[in-house]
Amino acid sequence: MSHIEPLRPLRYRTIWLSDLHLGSRGCQADLILEFLQKTASKQLYLVGDIIDFWAMKKGVYWPEKHNHIVQCLLEKARQGTEIIYIPGNHDDMMRNYIGTHFGQIAVRDEVIHTTLAGERLLVMHGDVFDQVVQHGRWLAFIGSNLYDLLLAINQRFNGLRRHFGLRYWSLAAFLKRHVKNAVNYIGRYEYAVAHAARRLEVDGIVCGHIHHAELRAIDGVTYCNCGDWVENCTALVEHHDGQLEVLHWLEMQQSFKNTDWYLKPATAQVN
Template sequence: MKNNSYRTIWISDLHIGSTQCQADVLLDFLKYNDSEKLYLVGDIIDFWALSKKMYWPREHNTVIQKILRKARRGTHIIYIPGNHDENVRDYDSYIFGDIIVKNSDIHTTAGNKRFLIVHGDEYDTIAQHHQWIAKLGSDGYDILVELNRVIKAVRRYFGVNSHFSLAAYIKYKVKNAVQFISDYEENIVHTLKKENVDGVICGHIHHAEMKEIDQFLYINTGDFVESCTAIVEHFDGRLELIHWTEVNHEDVID
């Protein structure tokens, strides 16, 4: 597979330090995709998970080393903290190992579109006002991810595509979960569309999306837990949603 080169890449919700992280797929993505600028859009290191159980396999260390190596070789890397790594927000504008921390940022594409870059938990009423519910939901999510490992192993044994997410399947089938995604998207757009930006690029809800809502571009990077997705900007300013496990290049915004 040839290396891909982009003007900008956005990835979020890696959850390094938790059993959720698909480090092998993430390393594969980092190996074959380079960019002038790389945004880490929150929940990069899962301090919630680490506070309950120390989990740091070799592959997770390799991910950190790979990102730091990109920074040393000239990739401009901006770390936007999320709710699972919210302690990093105390270091707004600090530089660590050639990586700059920013609680939010404005990115201007080659096509002169301005995007606000945030993790997105700031616009999630549950995460903001009922953190205990958010943490309880995170525990339930962990259980689904562990069950999914068993399902993937069985599917692999029978020769069926093993890229399956039980959590994502349930999320898209349960009415309340679907409504939560819709409410989140509408809330973030309603809050930001009066700002001097053309759109928002965020993460947080593990649901990759590129769409226009009320003439405002809503773009969600997805995650490297369920869908293994990223947003990339081509050198002509086009934005694309990449499903790395499928190497799917169908969703493009000019």
């Protein structure tokens, strides 16, 4: 990791990240580390599936870069960023530690975040809204295995693309956008989340889980999904004026790839 003074990091009031899947081969560790090193925020929410214990049950995979990500998060917390870790279904064993701290990172089941604009957003991973996960854990685990196979195919495919100088392209994300059943599932999931927000009398919900970033109003409720760092490399942010935005890191990376700001590494320093 580089430890030089940061050159104009991208600063936000709040950042939400979900579905990093550290410990899995699908984790885009280089891009996660780059994002963490080149951004800063007062608050950082880790919205579940940060560590993929399901993947590690099949065989331990923990390269040095995954350690760097953990150390970068701990360093941000030491330097004043408020970091809250909300476990998901792939790291559900972390729910045994709800109410405790790892270093200066708090572990919570769910949190209400109030934006500068006054919106009350419930932050949770979102697996409770997925009927397959909620009522059929073994069925979900089988689905996870098939998803891992798809990601393995995707890695080989993108290896060929890199060989020919082409950008990363997610087969899994493409199928989600174009296969009818996947599109219908995402829509049902989003409306289930919005319905829960109305029932809980909050202005919106921030979640992850389905690896599909989104920010939109559904029946008067703000639906926010952070996305993931396996297929899409996205984050949800709150700007200093209270406005929310989904960041697509791969697109941002292309827009400033040849600038001095991008070419010079930044440290984990945040505030």
